[in-house]
Structure formats: C-alpha cells, structure tokens
Amino acid sequence: MRTLVIFFKRQSYIFLFVLLGALSFYLVVSNNDFQRSIFYSSMVEINGGFFSTTKSIRNFFLLRSTNEALAAENAFLREQLQTSHFKAIHHLDTFRHDTVYRQMFSYIPASVISNSTDNRENFVLLDAGANSGVEEGMAVITSDGIVGIVKRVSPHFSTVVSVLTEGNKISAKIVGYDVIGSIMWDGLRYDCALMVEVPSHVPAHIGDKVETSGYSLAFPAKIPIGSVSEILTDNASDFHTLRILFSQNYKKINKVYIVKNIYSKEIKDIQK
Amino acid sequence: MIWKNVLRFILLVFVQSAILSQIGLPLNLHVFLYIYFMLLLPYQIKDWLVLLLGFASGMMVDILMGTLGIFAFSMTVASFTRVIFFRVAKANEAGQQKFPSLKDMKFRNFFLYVSLVSFVHSIAFFMLDAFSFSHFGHTLFLIIGSTIFTSVAILFCNIIFVSKE
Numbered sequence: 001m002r003t004l005v006i007f008f009k010r011q012s013y014i015f016l017f018v019l020l021g022a023l024s025f026y027l028v029v030s031n032n033d034f035q036r037s038i039f040y041s042s043m044v045e046i047n048g049g050f051f052s053t054t055k056s057i058r059n060f061f062l063l064r065s066t067n068e069a070l071a072a073e074n075a076f077l078r079e080q081l082q083t084s085h086f087k088a089i090h091h092l093d094t095f096r097h098d099t100v101y102r103q104m105f106s107y108i109p110a111s112v113i114s115n116s117t118d119n120r121e122n123f124v125l126l127d128a129g130a131n132s133g134v135e136e137g138m139a140v141i142t143s144d145g146i147v148g149i150v151k152r153v154s155p156h157f158s159t160v161v162s163v164l165t166e167g168n169k170i171s172a173k174i175v176g177y178d179v180i181g182s183i184m185w186d187g188l189r190y191d192c193a194l195m196v197e198v199p200s201h202v203p204a205h206i207g208d209k210v211e212t213s214g215y216s217l218a219f220p221a222k223i224p225i226g227s228v229s230e231i232l233t234d235n236a237s238d239f240h241t242l243r244i245l246f247s248q249n250y251k252k253i254n255k256v257y258i259v260k261n262i263y264s265k266e267i268k269d270i271q272k
Numbered sequence: 273m274i275w276k277n278v279l280r281f282i283l284l285v286f287v288q289s290a291i292l293s294q295i296g297l298p299l300n301l302h303v304f305l306y307i308y309f310m311l312l313l314p315y316q317i318k319d320w321l322v323l324l325l326g327f328a329s330g331m332m333v334d335i336l337m338g339t340l341g342i343f344a345f346s347m348t349v350a351s352f353t354r355v356i357f358f359r360v361a362k363a364n365e366a367g368q369q370k371f372p373s374l375k376d377m378k379f380r381n382f383f384l385y386v387s388l389v390s391f392v393h394s395i396a397f398f399m400l401d402a403f404s405f406s407h408f409g410h411t412l413f414l415i416i417g418s419t420i421f422t423s424v425a426i427l428f429c430n431i432i433f434v435s436k437e
Contacts, residue, residue, distance in 0.1 A: 013319035013355055020327045020348040027334075027341030028400060038403045 105220045108132050108258040110140075113157070117190040117250045122162035124148060128258060129156040139218035139259040145248030146170065146212065146223055147256055158258070164190055164250060171216045172225055175209040177202050183210070183225060183244065190250050192229065198240040204231055210244055217264055273370070277313065284309045285329055289336035302418045306333055306343075307350055307393055308426050311386060314371045319355045326351030342400050350393035357385055374430045383427065390422040391415070 008015075029039045059066075110128035128134050130153045140147035140160045148160040149168075161168060169182040172195060181198035195210060208228040214221025230243035261267075288306035297303065310326045330347025334340050361381070374382050394415045402411045 013323055013352075016320045016323045017348060017352040017355075020323055021345060021352075024327065024330070024341045024345035024348055025400075028345060029341070031340035032342070035400070035403045 104262055106260045106262060108134060108260060110134075110158075110256050110258055112253050112256060115250070115253060116162075117164055120166050120187050122164040122190075122250075123151075124160040124162050124253070124256075126150075126158045126160060126256065126258070127156070129154050129158050131155050132258075133260060134158045134258050135260070137218060137264070138261070139216075139220075140256050141219070141223050141259060142248055142253055142256050144224065145246055146219065146225055147248070147250075147253060149218055150258065162250065163193065163246075170219065170225075171213040172210050173213045174198070174202065174204060174228070175211055180213050180215060181240075181242075191246055193226070193244045193246065194232075195228070195242040195244050196239065198242060200233065200238050200240055202240065204228055204240055204242055206231065210242075217261055217267055218259065220259060273314070277309070280309045280312065281325075281329060281332075285332045285336070289333045293333070293337055297421065299417065300414060301421055302394075302397070302414075303425050304346075304390060304393055304397070304418065304422045305425050305429070306330075307347065307390060307422070308429055310347065310351055310354060311389060311426065312371050312373065312430075313354075315358070316370070322355055323348060323351045326354075342397060345400055346393050346397040349396040350389050353389050353392040354385075357388060361385075374427070382430075383423070386426050387419060387423045390426065391419040394418045394422065 029036050108128055110126040110132070112124055113127050114123075114125040116122045116124075124140070124147060126134075126140070134150060134153050136150055136153055138150040140150060146163055148162040148165070150158050151161045152159045163170065163183070164185050166185055166187045169184050171180055172183045173180050179199055179202050181195045183193050183195055185193045198204065206228050210225045210227060212219040212221055212223040212225060224247045226244040226246040226248075228242045229245040232241040232243060284306040288304070292303050292305055306329055307326075309329055310322065313322055313325060326347045327344055330344035333343040333347075337343065372382065372385060376382075377385065398411050398414045398418070
C-alpha cells in the first residue's frame with residue numbers, strides 16, 4: 001500500500017499532465033469554432049460508427065429468425081402462384097349457387113358399358129346408378145350430341161333408351177329459327193334420323209345445324225343433335241320433313257353425361 | 273532566481289503574443305520563443321510545478337491571443353516532454369548550474385533537449401490548429417519548419433543572454 005502511494009506520488013506528474021491536457025483540450029474545443037465543429041462532427045461520426053457496428057453485430061444474431069421469417073413469407077408467396085394450384089373439381093356434377101342465375105341442370109359423368117345401334121329399340125348401359133344420383137327420365141348427352149333418356153336405374157347402373165329408338169320424339173330446332181320440330185328415328189340407319197313437324201315457312205337449307213330446343217324437362221337447350229342432310233318436303237304438306245345426320249357417331253359413344261334437372265320434381269308437380 | 277523566472281515569464285509571454293505571433297513568418301511558420309521560459313526552469317523544481325507553469329504560460333498567451341486552449345495544450349505537452357527528458361537523462365543533468373543552459377549541458381544534449389521539446393510543442397500546436405489529418409503534408413511542413421526556427425531562436429537567446437551571466 002505504501003509503495004503504491006509512493007508510486008502514485010512519484011508519477012503524479014502524469015496525472016497532472018493528463019488533467020491539464022484535458023482541460024486545455026476542452027478549452028480548445030469549447031472556445032474555437034473551427035475545432036469545435038470538427039470535434040463534434042467527429043463525435044457524431046464515431047457515435048454513428050459505433051451504433052452501426054453494434055447494430056450489425058446484433059443483426060448477425062437475428063439472422064436466424066430473419067431467415068425463418070423470410071422463408072415463411074417465401075412459402076406463402078409461392079402458394080399464391082398459379083403453378084401451385086390444380087383443378088380441385090374433376091367431375092362436372094357441380095352445384096353452383098348464384099343469386100342471379102339459378103342452376104337448373106347438373107351433370108353426372110358416366111361411362112358406357114354396353115351399347116347397341118342395330119336394333120329397332122336400342123339401349124345404352126351406363127356405369128352410374130341411383131347411388132350417383134341418377135333417376136328415371138334424365139337425359140343423357142355427350143359432348144357432340146344427345147344419347148337418350150334414362151329408363152331404368154339400379155344402384156350402380158342405369159339403362160338409357162337411345163335416340164335410336166322408333167317412336168321417341170325429342171324436341172329440336174334449327175339453329176337460327178325459334179321454330180320447334182321433333183327428332184324421330186325411322187329405324188333405318190344409325191347415323192341419321194328425321195326431323196318432322198317443321199313448319200314449311202321455315203327456309204331450311206342443307207347443312208343447317210339442329211339442336212335441342214330446351215322445351216323439354218330432360219334436355220337442356222342448345223345441345224347439338226346433327227345437321228340437315230336432305231329436305232324431304234311434300235308440297236302438299238304444311239310441314240317440312242328433314243333428314244338429319246347425327247353429329248354424334250353412336251357406335252363410338254364412351255363418355256357421357258347424365259343431365260339432372262334440379263327442378264324436375266317441381267315442374268312435374270305443377271304439370272299434374 | 274525566482275524573480276528572474278517571473279521576469280522571463282512576463283517578458284516572453286509578452287514578446288510571444290505581442291510580436292512573434294502577430295507579425296508571422298513567411299509560409300505561416302511560427303517561432304515559439306515563449307517555451308524558452310519553461311525550458312530554463314530550475315532542475316530542482318517539482319514536476320507538477322513544471323507542468324503547471326508551462327500550462328500557465330501557454331494559457332497567458334492564449335488569453336492574449338484569443339486562441340483559448342491551443343497554446344495551453346501545446347505547452348502542457350511540451351512541459352511533459354521536459355519532465356520525461358530529465359527523468360530519462362538523469363546522468364547528463366549533473367551540471368554545476370541550477371538550470372538547463374548551453375553552458376551547463378553539452379551542446380549536443382542542450383540542442384537535443386531544445387529541439388525535442390520544441391518539436392513536440394510544434395506537433396501539438398499545429399495538429400490542434402489543423403485539427404484533422406487532411407493536408408497532413410502541409411501540417412508536417414509547418415511542424416518541421418517551426419521546430420527549426422524555434423530551436424535556432426532559443427539557442428541564440430541562450431547564447432546571447434545566459435552566456436553573459
């Protein structure tokens with residue numbers, strides 16, 4: 001302790017030097033504008049450098065959580081991309097609610113199991129039955145044309161009376177004219193039928209498209225049926241008889257859609 | 273002895289602030305003759321008193337020149353250099369006289385002593401004056417030039433006045 005005191009006493013001039021130097025330096029900085037401005041700007045520089053250094057050190061330790069946050073955001077943004085989406089609804093049996101347009105028809109996809117075209121009454125057997133919501137009287141269509149009307153339904157299967165059946169009449173019209181006629185099969189060829197009851201004032205031409213009229217419980221409007229191939233007009237009659245070439249090749253039907261009229265029960269009730 | 277130092281103090285501070293720092297030398301060089309007072313303080317004087325007296329003389333010049341702190345700081349550093357010099361060079365101190373002079377010390381030692389102290393003083397003064405390291409070349413020129421002028425002036429003063437005593 002004594003040696004320490006002696007040491008400090010011996011070296012006291014150093015402390016005095018530091019004291020006097022600091023005092024005079026303080027006087028310089030506080031009384032000379034030039035030195036003061038440089039001093040304070042340097043202090044700000046040092047201060048800013050210190051803070052930016054400590055901040056970058058701090059940020060280094062925050063890198064991990066920052067990375068995680070960025071990765072989460074990346075994943076979120078990637079989910080927004082179109083490529084991340086697939087079409088979730090593959091079947092067409094969709095029911096869409098809308099306040100303006102009420103959906104009237106829904107569609108049940110089905111495959112053809114057996115099919116006949118050469119008989120006078122032809123039937124199509126489908127792999128969709130009552131379990132899929134198929135009921136009697138429903139229309140069956142393909143993307144190219146009409147197929148027929150469901151006649152009998154079992155839990156897993158259903159039979160369809162084909163268009164190729166004598167005596168069946170399907171309401172139809174020539175595209176462009178709001179005049180109804182009927183499609184009926186004459187039992188001769190699987191690829192054509194007759195369109196009867198078309199008023200004679202309608203100028204029919206070969207190649208005119210024929211589609212469903214929509215005046216039917218079963219078939220929606222504007223399902224293609226075929227095109228006019230021959231005009232068999234009897235001048236004595238008031239009606240055209242047109243030969244129609246089916247747009248659908250009935251030997252080749254595979255995938256069909258069973259058309260469900262959502263309001264069929266209501267309509268039938270009111271028609272009683 | 274004391275009165276001689278007091279007289280030297282007053283005279284040198286006056287000469288420094290009234291003449292030497294006013295007229296100025298070409299190229300902005302300075303002659304810091306006032307440190308001659310501190311250089312010739314007696315050997316036996318305490319270190320802290322050397323520092324205080326050095327600080328006081330610098331402060332006096334500062335007050336008269338209106339450069340508060342610059343001369344005081346330079347003089348404090350110079351005084352500290354003198355203290356260190358005589359602590360290191362104790363062997364050479366053994367002179368007959370009571371204060372450092374050309375007569376008492378060998379020329380080589382006295383020249384070293386004067387030039388070292390004035391060099392440190394110049395460094396402190398001009399660095400504080402420039403207060404930055406930009407244009408350091410010019411600052412270095414001022415330091416070395418002023419050291420030479422100051423050392424020569426002090427040696428002349430010592431030859432003229434002390435030798436006569």
